[in-house]
Each structure stands twice: as C-alpha cells, then as structure tokens.
Amino acid sequence: MTLHALSIDDERHNLLLIEAMAEEIGLAVTSAGIPGEAVAAFNSGDFDLVFVDYMMPVMNGIQVIEEIRKTRQDVPIIMITAVSDDNDLKLRAIKAGATEFLNKPLNIAEFKARVTNLMDLRSAQLLLRDRARLLKSEVLLATEKIRAREHETLTVLGRAAEFKDEETGAHVSRVAHYSRLLARGVGESAESQEIIFNAAPLHDIGKIGIADAILMKSSSLTEGEETDMRRHPEIGYMMLKDAESPYLKAGALISLSHHEKFDGTGYPHGLKGEEIHLYGRIVALADVFDALCSKRPYKEPWPLEKILRYMESQREKQFDPVLLDHFMRHKEEFMDIFNSIQDSW
Numbered sequence: 001m002t003l004h005a006l007s008i009d010d011e012r013h014n015l016l017l018i019e020a021m022a023e024e025i026g027l028a029v030t031s032a033g034i035p036g037e038a039v040a041a042f043n044s045g046d047f048d049l050v051f052v053d054y055m056m057p058v059m060n061g062i063q064v065i066e067e068i069r070k071t072r073q074d075v076p077i078i079m080i081t082a083v084s085d086d087n088d089l090k091l092r093a094i095k096a097g098a099t100e101f102l103n104k105p106l107n108i109a110e111f112k113a114r115v116t117n118l119m120d121l122r123s124a125q126l127l128l129r130d131r132a133r134l135l136k137s138e139v140l141l142a143t144e145k146i147r148a149r150e151h152e153t154l155t156v157l158g159r160a161a162e163f164k165d166e167e168t169g170a171h172v173s174r175v176a177h178y179s180r181l182l183a184r185g186v187g188e189s190a191e192s193q194e195i196i197f198n199a200a201p202l203h204d205i206g207k208i209g210i211a212d213a214i215l216m217k218s219s220s221l222t223e224g225e226e227t228d229m230r231r232h233p234e235i236g237y238m239m240l241k242d243a244e245s246p247y248l249k250a251g252a253l254i255s256l257s258h259h260e261k262f263d264g265t266g267y268p269h270g271l272k273g274e275e276i277h278l279y280g281r282i283v284a285l286a287d288v289f290d291a292l293c294s295k296r297p298y299k300e301p302w303p304l305e306k307i308l309r310y311m312e313s314q315r316e317k318q319f320d321p322v323l324l325d326h327f328m329r330h331k332e333e334f335m336d337i338f339n340s341i342q343d344s345w
C-alpha cells in the first residue's frame with residue numbers, strides 16, 4: 001500500500017526536493033505552497049504523513065501543526081527547521097504535536113532514515129486500525145448470530161410448553177412478531193422491542209406444570225380442572241422470575257400477566273388497566289388475535305371481519321384501547337404475519 005504525504009512549504013525548490021527524495025522511498029507526495037490552503041487540503045484528504053516548514057508567511061509551522069492536531073492525532077508530522085533554530089522552538093513544536101525534525105539543508109541519507117521510520121509507524125497504525133475495524137465487524141456479526149440463536153432457543157422452549165396444548169409452534173413465533181409490532185407502535189425503545197420479541201414466546205411456558213389430562217382434554221374442563229389450568233401464569237412466573245437474562249425476566253412478567261384483562265376481570269390477580277405490565281397487555285392482545293385467526297380442534301378460523309368486530313367489542317374490557325387502536329390501524333401487517341408464519345407439518 002502506498003502511503004501519501006502532504007508537504008507544506010512556501011519555497012518551491014524545497015517542495016521539489018522533498019518530492020524527489022520521497023519518490024526514492026516510495027512515498028507519494030502532494031505539495032502545498034500556502035499554509036492556510038494546506039490545512040484545508042489536509043482535512044479533506046486522507047494523508048499518512050505531513051512535512052511542514054517552520055518559517056512561512058502568515059502561518060508558521062507550529063500553527064499549522066496545531067490546526068492539524070485539532071482533528072487528527074495519529075498522523076506523524078515532520079517539521080523542517082533551519083540549523084540555526086534553537087531548542088526552544090523544537091520544544092514548542094513537540095508540544096504542538098510534531099513527531100520528528102529534519103534540518104535544512106536536507107540530507108538525503110538522514111531523510112530516508114527518519115522518514116522510513118515514520119512510514120513504518122504509520123503502516124503499523126493503519127494495520128491496527130484495519131484490525132480494529134475487522135474485529136468490530138466480526139463481533140457485530142457474532143453478536144447477531146448469538147441473538148438469533150437465543151431467540152430460536154426461547155421459541156423452542158415456548159413451543160415445548162404449548163406442544164401438548166391445542167396451540168402450534170407457529171403460534172408462538174407469530175405472537176413474538178405481533179408483540180414486537182405493538183411495542184414499536186406504542187413507542188417502546190428498540191431494546192424494549194427486542195426484549196418483548198424474545199420473551200413473548202414464553203407466555204404459556206407454565207403449561208409445562210399442568211397435567212396432560214387437563215391440557216389434552218377434548219371436552220370442556222370441570223371447575224376444578226379450570227382452576228388448575230389457571231395456575232399456568234404463576235407457574236411460568238415462578239420458573240423464570242429469578243433468571244438473570246432480561247428476556248427470561250420479561251418472560252416471567254408476561255407469563256404472569258397475559259391472562260389479565262384491562263377491566264380487571266382477568267386472572268391470576270384481577271389487575272386493571274396500567275396495573276398490568278405493558279408486556280402483558282401486549283401479549284394478551286397478540287395471543288387472542290392469533291387464536292381467533294387459527295384453526296383449532298373445536299373451531300374453524302374466524303373470518304377477518306368477525307375477528308375485528310370481536311376485538312373492537314373488547315375495547316377496555318379485555319384489551320388496552322391504545323394497543324387496540326394501533327392494532328386496528330395496522331391490521332394488514334398483523335394479517336401478513338399470520339399468513340407468512342405457518343407450521344410446516
């Protein structure tokens with residue numbers, strides 16, 4: 001890779017000399033005779049090295065260095081000084097950010113040795129920068145993979161819980177998608193949307209703790225069996241509540257609250273309105289909508305119009321009106337999710 005230097009000097013013959021010497025060590029050079037313009041050129045270009053004369057009209061070398069250092073800390077800067085310049089000047093240049101000095105008249109051997117060193121330094125900087133970028137993109141990619149896998153694991157867990165029930169695997173995935181859409185619709189942060197997307201599949205995880213005879217019963221449940229069945233929100237909550245993962249923690253909340261109703265007639269706690277966690281209110285709506293769309297052993301899928309009428313009839317009864325509004329405005333997107341995620345068996 002060819003490195004590119006910016007050379008700033010008000011004297012044309014010095015610029016030509018540097019160009020010629022740089023060419024010998026494979027360094028490309030852009031020359032600039034006016035310091036003010038040179039700083040602008042530096043800021044709009046991608047230079048690896050800077051040569052700057054000290055004694056120039058309007059703006060001296062130290063001022064140029066100070067300007068450059070305002071935006072770029074890493075690029076090596078070589079200041080060209082006269083032998084007669086004192087140490088105090090060099091000290092000020094170093095404080096301003098000079099990396100190296102060359103004395104006039106320029107000596108080719110010294111030029112090669114010092115500039116080659118700085119080119120090596122710059123190459124190492126670039127290599128490090130590229131590695132850091134590569135690493136960052138690899139980390140992002142790996143994080144994305146882990147996320148996808150985590151979502152898959154949580155979905156499978158949710159499916160396992162619903163497997164013996166009338167619900168299907170696709171139901172669990174669709175509820176996750178509807179829930180994310182609702183969370184977005186009511187202005188939840190991207191992080192919160194991601195949490196509910198991953199936690200919603202766990203809403204019925206507590207059914208693992210319900211007897212098969214009840215879960216798989218084809219006739220209606222007795223009062224005692226119904227009471228047992230209604231324990232699944234709390235069972236799920238107990239399973240998940242102490243977890244560290246934000247997804248599992250949210251899963252606990254969702255499990256506990258997905259059968260609460262907005263008017264306070266739900267279970268297990270008969271919570272009302274915003275006493276019910278937002279995630280629970282969201283999943284409650286998503287879960288019911290999907291059940292109405294789906295074929296179950298005891299019912300055919302409802303036509304859309306009947307579903308919408310039912311949903312609307314439950315405004316402020318079963319459902320949060322704000323969520324219902326959002327659902328009604330975007331019903332096509334909800335239907336798209338239902339149609340695109342279907343079981344393959």
Ligand SMILES: [Fe+2]
Nearest residue numbers: 203204258259
């Ligand atoms: Fe449930």
Ligand SMILES: [Fe+2]
Nearest residue numbers: 167203204287
């Ligand atoms: Fe469900």
